[in-house]
Amino acid sequence: MDVGTRINEVGLLVRDGGAFYLRRDAGGRFELELHRTPVDLVEKRVRLIGTLVGPDLVNADGVSPA
Numbered sequence: 001m002d003v004g005t006r007i008n009e010v011g012l013l014v015r016d017g018g019a020f021y022l023r024r025d026a027g028g029r030f031e032l033e034l035h036r037t038p039v040d041l042v043e044k045r046v047r048l049i050g051t052l053v054g055p056d057l058v059n060a061d062g063v064s065p066a
Contacts, residue, residue: 009025009030011026013045014042019031030048032050
């Protein structure tokens with residue numbers, strides 16, 4: 001995937017230290033740049049919508065329950 005690609009994926013939201021990641025159903029994971037901290041969704045299945053801004057780094061427009 002190229003920088004600027006729109007992302008619409010489902011997976012498990014995990015927290016590692018101060019960072020959040022989406023463990024993708026399709027395999028692999030994305031690190032997330034979040035505008036709000038979705039602590040109520042940690043360790044739950046979520047849908048991520050955002051833009052790829054670096055290798056495996058997504059600027060999230062939204063994270064919601066899947």
